[in-house]
Amino acid sequence: MNRFEYARPATLAEAVAAGAVAGSAYLAAGTNLLDLMKGGVMRPGHLVDISRLPGLDRIEHPGDGGVRIGALVRNADLAHDPDFARNFPAVAEALLSGASAQLRNAATAGGNLLQRTRCAYFHDTASACNKRDPGAGCDAVGGENRLHAILGWSEHCIATHPSDFCVPLVALDAVVEVEGPAGRREIPLEGFHLLPGGTPERETVLEPGELITAVRLPAEAAGFAANARYLKVRERTSYAFAVVSAAAALRLEGGVIAEARIALGGVALKPWRARAAEATLAGARADPAAFRRAAEAALADAKPSGDNGFKIELARRIVVRALTLAAAGTPERMPALPASPFAGAMTHA
């Protein structure tokens, strides 16, 4: 790890000023940043410690059904907030599917949005990576890429975004509140992360110095609470990143889908909102044929980026199952359970 200057500003304004200096990085819990610094993937010259900025660690329920999640709210605290879990069960389920209890106790909401890809070639500084070193090339192409992207990738980058939390968030139209040198702005999460295109080094729309202060879920998002699920398939029963995951949320009116929300994780460099799939479900009966049509639509543009063609069919099936589970209704035992296919073995605490 390189040496760095360390500052712990007392106010948001000071933090934003410090963060705008070239070579700065914001430090919250550090669960991702310190990992990357230890690997030499990030070498910031200044660490701006935002972990104690006042007012960013609150979960606010304004009363209209929506929620405002301070950027410094810990993943575990959010998942176990009773009001939050009741209104946004799929988000709580996703949170509890991520990482380990220790990491969830530390990692923050804002940091989760900004966590960087698990691509081995990104993490290995001896490999070519356009994210780390623009123009260097991508050693993941033609390399060990069984778990890489099937949607939205480019020849310059085939990595995926690793977050579970972001998947239901993007399905539920979350909005990111940002404070920066140019003031405050709001960014829909769907437009927050960038696909790689020709500039994989640019991962989000954040400008230098901009700091996430909160993530908001609108009141409408709570309208899906009765039929919202997150499902994660992975290669270990726990403590593993998704091979593919999906969030599905339905508003049902007498067996007919009034509105559907679907997003996929582990398939692209951003949490993948499947709007075309949602459109196929609007007004449809909640039945297997409709779910299969939605899954086809969700993956219509998918193509393998390497030895990962299996993920396309797997993703279709996960979409179908997530919709099926959502249609069956959010179970009583929600949330406090990870989103494993085997979670049924667990009883209510």
Added chain:
Amino acid sequence: MPDTNSPQAPAHIRMGSSIGQPATRREGVQKATGAARFAADNHPPGMVHAVMAVSSISRGRVVSLDVAAAKAHPGVIEVITSENAPKLAQDPDAKDNPFMFRLDVLQNDRVRYANQPIAVVVADTLEAATEGAALLRPKYETEATRMGLDSADSFVPPAVGAGGPAGESPGDVEAGMAAASVRMEATYDTPAQYHNAMEPHAIVAAWDGDTLSIDTPSQGMAMAQGRIAGLFGIPPGNIHIRSPFLGGGFGSKGLVKGPQMLGIMAARLVGRPVKLVLRREQMYGPVGHRAATRQTLRMGTDGNGALTALSHHAKTATSTFDDFIEPAANASHALYASPAIATSHEAVRIDTGTPLFMRAPGEAPGSAALESAIDEMALACGMDPLAFRLKNYAETEPMSGKPFSSKALRQCYQQGAERFGWAGRPQAARQMRDDAGTLVGWGMGTAVFPALMFQGHARAVLRRDGTGLVETGAHDMGQGAWTAFAQIAADALGLDAERTEFHSGTSDLPDAGIAGGSAHTATVGAAIDGAGADVIAKLAELAMADQRSPLFGAGNAGVIARGGRLHRRDDEGRSESYADILARAGVAEIEGSGTGAADPAAQSAYAMHAHGAVFAEVKVDPDFGQVRVTRLVGAFAAGTIVNPRLVRSQYYGGMIWGVSFALHEHAVMDRRTGRPMNPNLADYHVPVNADVPSIEAILVEERDVHVNALGIKGVGEIGITGTAGAIANAVWHATGVRVRRFPITLDRLLDA
């Protein structure tokens, strides 16, 4: 526990009740309170930190390193590269015996595998040394890498494993195949695996003139002393090793490796104590691994399901510069009866660190393939997998024809099957689902592991205060050696456990050999037993020659040592305490010694193995192929069980390694560069707690009077064997898909 008298020393009997007790670990409190001091926990005064830089290519040479940048980093004291590394007293590529592996210790600029050490940075702090190593930014001259089992011409190795023949073929396999009414042939792939003990390899080294003091986790301190002595040109006796705790070994700490040598070298160069600890990713190169295998099994059976031929061929890989050949095909030597058996090996040389013994070397991948193939053969014969195994039950060792010293495998099958509920198993695949619609499958495998013994020594002391002391330089890497040996020591001395002091874990104690091959308890246990017999014999001499002793003249009748007293064997009412005997003799203490080693006569007369049967239930999501092993039942027979609590833990651990083998662990190698791309515990999966919801181990009673005086067979490795195959077979039973590539990943089950 009956008497533990060894047949070699019939004069005196020693009796105790410690062997067989489920004592908790002697060092349990130390480990549970953080007081147990592992190698990297040491911090002698003046100590500095060393961090290795390792190669990111697998073949070529280092052209340049930015030593200046590293040295300019505040806190950096020294940078050691091949340019300034001290020349060693011995060529690290010299090889006198198969256990002497060639080491990369900065004696030249050559790179022959990924993650090979290419420099060491020494600094005042760990932070400075770590960053100094990162600042070296090596440049290489890179040659094309050779990776994978098809990348080079193969050869038939002169020896496999620890020196066994590469091929054996009693009977005529081709004739047996020709005569068969049912035949199978299948090829199974197993991946490269890395030991990944939780404790990274570490050393704290301190020189004082020509004497060297080191803390390092070692499964073989005496061998380590010899290797270090040779390289650094000092007598072995000048090297003091402390290895009281190993944070897991699994073979990777059996032999002292290059990184530890570099720590010693750094300490000498900077003239201060040095601590060098491997970073996790640095454990994927210089400290050994299990090589990939590709195994082809061919079998034929007659109309009754009896094998007519069994052929097991294994192709594997070793490094370009040294030999360790995973003896996978040898798994077929001891298990199933067949009039003709052929086992053979071939190997390729690739640009990898040299493979090494890894928990159940040969047996683990060999068993995974063999037990899968046996299942396939049973299916082809239309037989239940257990019935098929019983049909081909070996009454004598198939490869040698020798009788078994003991073999309670039938009882293992019977007790395991009953506990598991095997009898209800439908024969066809894809017949069972749970309430949630998840596919359920049941599979089984047979476990076998040779009952080996190496050589080890122990000393025993009886003191005037009536207490005893047993010392041996043995190694506890979590298997429970301290506890088991202390139990054996108490019985060996005829003392209560509380009155028996036991010391172990440093190199100044009697050489206990190596903790490997599941042989440590048998070997060192025999040494302790022998040392106890020796010192009790001396004590008896004292007493029987003393007219004032009630044991005077016991002569040929001999004595029984029990509870700290010697009793006349022919009149147990006449006895005297050890303390009284020693006090009257005016002796402060007396000492005996013992050696444990295999008995060549018994070895040539009998085949010696531990056996077991493993039954597995898996659940497989029908759409996603995600697998969970929901139930494992293992029944094992391994002779005398010194401590059932700890033996059960060994079985659990082995079975979890079987789960890992079947479903999880594999090194992802970039074929273009020869580099492991998942050298970390997030991406190199080993099972987590949630992966193993239910494991049971049944300790099947078995008494073996031939294997050694105490009747002990090993238990550390057998649990892997049988388990990996049982899980693969259960996955087939759940899905109808036979996956012949390990680990079984969900993508291979999507078409189920």
Added chain:
Amino acid sequence: MSLSITLTINGAARHIPLDDPRITLLDLLRERLDLTGTKKGCDRGQCGACTVLVDGRRVNSCLCLALSHDGADILTIEGVAQGDRLHPVQASFISHDALQCGFCTPGQIMSAIGLIAEGHAGRDPERVREGMSGNLCRCGAYVGITEAVLEAQQTMATSDRRDAA
């Protein structure tokens, strides 16, 4: 700026000068404060061996920058027993043989204490397994670990009720 922090470690307040901003909580404990019970297995938040409680919550100390935790209350494995009296989790780990090599054990025990305090697992062994899955054990002591956590939780609940009475 001054690189010094104040921590309460195992109940004792300590003023700690830091010689380097890069020091993690784990390396502070191990290399500077001789609290070596906390182990480094991966240094990257992937194994759980370095688990300690920070302000009552279990976290991976390898991913905590020491400077950022000025003022925090730290509980490590060395501070768990009361003198010679083992914590119920420690006692259960020993009696259930929930350890083999012992290297992951301090992290397992701290994680178990954290899990019990969180109170989300209840008596369901599956939830305990899930909740303890952030602590790898290569020896494979998981069966004993799950049993030990359940038993210790029960013991602690009983003694809490007794204390309350």
